[in-house]
Amino acid sequence: MGITITNTYGNPHHVSDTNPAHVTSCDYYRLPLVGTIAPGNPGYEDMVDMLKENGHDTRPEGYGLIFLESEEFSATYFGSIEQIEQYKRENTDGRATFDASQGVMYAQWPHGKGWDDFLPRVFWNQAQRGGIADGVGLVTAFAHTVTTGAEVIVYEFEGKWLPDSEPQQLVTYHCTACHLDTFHDSGHVHENTGPSSRRWAARQARQHILSAHRHGARTNSACRPNNGEMLRVVNAVARDMWGTTGDALPDTDDAYCATKGPCSIIRELRAGVRPPVYRA
Known part of the structure; x- marks a missing residue:
């Protein structure tokens, strides 16, 4: 289409080669939510359906979760509970990192049964x-x-x-x-x-x-x-x-x-x- 959309505020994002309106990823994310889910938690079976459908339900003990967000994109990381608990301990100053290769990343935040009750409402601008x-x-x-x-x-x-x-x-x-x-x-x-x-x-x-x-x-x-x-x-x-x-x-x-x-x-x-x- 011969057009480059340039940011005047906020982070630039990567877009589809054929559609500059379709954002595919970003280099910088916030990690506003971190948590864990395990068998016995309300809605757990519904929440892991997406993993089962994609052959990623490999942790019977449950999952550690990191929710990523940029201005125009979001993703959800599923790792081990141990990994996420370690990340939380190391992230006291907000600068800890995590190794995404240890788990699986899904584009966007999940929604539907289980997830809608689990995830709080999160705004980009926060007091x-x-x-x-x-x-x-x-x-x-x-x-x-x-x-x-x-x-x-x-x-x-x-x-x-x-x-x-x-x-x-x-x-x-x-x-x-x-x-x-x-x-x-x-x-x-x-x-x-x-x-x-x-x-x-x-x-x-x-x-x-x-x-x-x-x-x-x-x-x-x-x-x-x-x-x-x-x-x-x-x-x-x-x-x-x-x-x-x-x-x-x-x-x-x-x-x-x-x-x-x-x-x-x-x-x-x-x-x-x-x-x-x-x-x-």
Whole structure:
């Protein structure tokens, strides 16, 4: 396709040779969760089904687990309980390493029976790691390939699906070239339940860039600035209704977004400030 997607924030990732939106791995991971499972634990038989299906159920005493995560990828390591207990003892300063050749690595974190009760909800931004709050902050960002200086930014935030609903932990992306609000594009705002949610948001951000690269930033692209057209319509209607001469809203998309849209959230995140709940 002849395009390289470049990070402006976060770690670069390896992608498929044929699809720059498909991330295959990363050189740097966090290890946010470490644990063990053994026969007799709730859901154990269901949890090891994936190992049995792949011929990897080789430890009758149980397994030591390490869950790895990057901004756009995740993996699960299954090793011996002894290995993981040793890793935990040596990792008091957070700098211990482990030998992945002693076990087996699976892409992504498992889910389903047993796993859904075992795994806690983990956010990329965490207060204990210096984040603004759990699930509030930037995840990664990419340079726009058509509009110079623009970015497509993936971020965690607190928002509402509806004004009278409860706040939720959400993740989405925002393009500073077109300023389209992903709440108006079905399937582009996700409940922030774990690495898979953030992976999807980042994949959609990459797809947005690919669409702009293929079609340009115009009508038949996912990146389609409307140049304030809707704002001017709203302002005209408001002037007629209220008999005023001034505009009720900013008349450009970037100005509106900076005060009332996703850019207002991202500005606060970059400043290290917890934004208000979006769409409250």
